[in-house]
Amino acid sequence: MDSQGPKTSTALFGGTQVRDDGDGPVFVSHRLRLTVIEGPDRGRECKLVGNRLVIGTASNSDLVLSDQTVSRRHCELEVVDDRYVLRDLASTNGTVVDGTPVIQAYLTPGARIRLGDSEILFEPRKKWERVVESSQDHFGELYGTSAPMREVFSFLGKVAATDLSCLLSGETGTGKELAARALHEASARAQKPFIVVDCGAISENLTESELFGHERGAFTGADRQRPGAFELAEGGTVFLDEIGELPLHLQPKLLRVLERREVKRLGAARSLEVDVRVVAATHRDLPMMVQNGQFREDLYYRISEVVVSLPPLRERREDVELIARRILAQAGQNGGTGFSLDGEALKELQSRPWMGNVRELRNVLRRSMALAQGNTIRLRDLQFGNGGAGFSRASVVPQANPLVAPVDVGESLPIKEARESWIMPMEREYLKRLVRQCAGDLDRAAERAGVHRKSLERLLRQHGIRAADLREES
Numbered sequence: 001m002d003s004q005g006p007k008t009s010t011a012l013f014g015g016t017q018v019r020d021d022g023d024g025p026v027f028v029s030h031r032l033r034l035t036v037i038e039g040p041d042r043g044r045e046c047k048l049v050g051n052r053l054v055i056g057t058a059s060n061s062d063l064v065l066s067d068q069t070v071s072r073r074h075c076e077l078e079v080v081d082d083r084y085v086l087r088d089l090a091s092t093n094g095t096v097v098d099g100t101p102v103i104q105a106y107l108t109p110g111a112r113i114r115l116g117d118s119e120i121l122f123e124p125r126k127k128w129e130r131v132v133e134s135s136q137d138h139f140g141e142l143y144g145t146s147a148p149m150r151e152v153f154s155f156l157g158k159v160a161a162t163d164l165s166c167l168l169s170g171e172t173g174t175g176k177e178l179a180a181r182a183l184h185e186a187s188a189r190a191q192k193p194f195i196v197v198d199c200g201a202i203s204e205n206l207t208e209s210e211l212f213g214h215e216r217g218a219f220t221g222a223d224r225q226r227p228g229a230f231e232l233a234e235g236g237t238v239f240l241d242e243i244g245e246l247p248l249h250l251q252p253k254l255l256r257v258l259e260r261r262e263v264k265r266l267g268a269a270r271s272l273e274v275d276v277r278v279v280a281a282t283h284r285d286l287p288m289m290v291q292n293g294q295f296r297e298d299l300y301y302r303i304s305e306v307v308v309s310l311p312p313l314r315e316r317r318e319d320v321e322l323i324a325r326r327i328l329a330q331a332g333q334n335g336g337t338g339f340s341l342d343g344e345a346l347k348e349l350q351s352r353p354w355m356g357n358v359r360e361l362r363n364v365l366r367r368s369m370a371l372a373q374g375n376t377i378r379l380r381d382l383q384f385g386n387g388g389a390g391f392s393r394a395s396v397v398p399q400a401n402p403l404v405a406p407v408d409v410g411e412s413l414p415i416k417e418a419r420e421s422w423i424m425p426m427e428r429e430y431l432k433r434l435v436r437q438c439a440g441d442l443d444r445a446a447e448r449a450g451v452h453r454k455s456l457e458r459l460l461r462q463h464g465i466r467a468a469d470l471r472e473e474s
Helices: 147-160 176-185 204-212 248-260 286-291 297-303 317-333 343-351 357-371 415-437 442-449 453-462 467-473
Strands: 018-020 025-038 045-049 052-056 075-080 083-088 095-097 100-102 104-107 112-115 118-130 166-169 194-198 237-241 277-282 306-309
Touching: 083 095, 100 104, 147 176, 147 306, 166 176, 176 194, 176 237, 176 277, 194 453, 204 248, 248 297, 286 297, 317 343, 317 357, 343 357, 415 442, 415 453, 415 467, 442 453
Parallel strands: 166 277, 166 306, 194 237, 237 277
Antiparallel strands: 018 025, 025 045, 025 118, 052 075, 075 083, 083 104, 095 100, 095 112, 112 118
């Protein structure tokens, strides 16, 4: 299947590495062999898998040469729409392809690339692998037996073996951080650090320091040197959670780090080489943000060599039982009482819309364990709604289900807008009640909500809620 690929190029997950040939998805990996046929490194052969690579004398280049006439970052090769593009990176002695000096050129198999005194033979090859459903019911801490999740597990397993940058998309609570961590743990970088940066939870004036680090005295309050996430993750993975929240003016700086594989601390005179894999996640529509000028197009393509979309829980209801029983089992393992679900409670859980996905399911079960009389969770124990002060279906009959969206279908709103018009007011009221009940204590509120404090702070900012105001009301 190496010689002939799929006839169509419709991306299943939105990235550049998955195709659909009419019989289902296939994973495409570009495998390049570069052989030095002339120069000080003659005979050196490098086999690479990926969409982008750099040739130069810098130690973090993909093909490292010792030729002193070659620049540190001499040129880069990128896969664009199944074609191979070579770009000179402002090198000192220039780049020549098949005898012609170029700034940018398309390469064909067998092309000869001259850099200074060295000449390299270019031999590309593509490998096509059918993406079949995994036989496992989990990938890392992601669980599911549904067809969509088994396909995701299989795809993540293939991506983990590469160094491709990966963008995880999906609604809040679908498990994007779990997927990122599982990718890291299944990769060759597993023994190195996994560093998480929540781009939406850091104050804007500290984001640059969080990512790139700072020197002592770089700004007011910088009383000591501090490495950033890219330095801390050396050899491992940086997970950029909620990348869509990254301020626009910082995006070029992140792009530079990803392109040059170098990071410069705030206030530093020199850059440091870094070797990291980048996995990003967002619940936002980044392509739409690109169109609206809210996110840089070049950065989007840099972080989305592969795009994996995690399906919402309501689209895989057959997974609810497995996930619910696992949550209850984990509670027992952590020193709590072992709990089970009765049939009616399980049916109720499987019928819910779960707009907050697995995170919402976990929070409901945690509250239910506290309310249950005995070790069996029954229908009456299930609490839905705001902060545990919500309702059980049994208590509101015959009232209409309060979670039915108050949107008139006749308004012909797109489903995304209709969903937001329903969720946002409910989420805002939930947050206000939660913070009031905790008397403004955000640590306690975050623990009760089952989220990290920084995530709670981000939500409060999005809704324009000040904890201090609610503390005064309580």
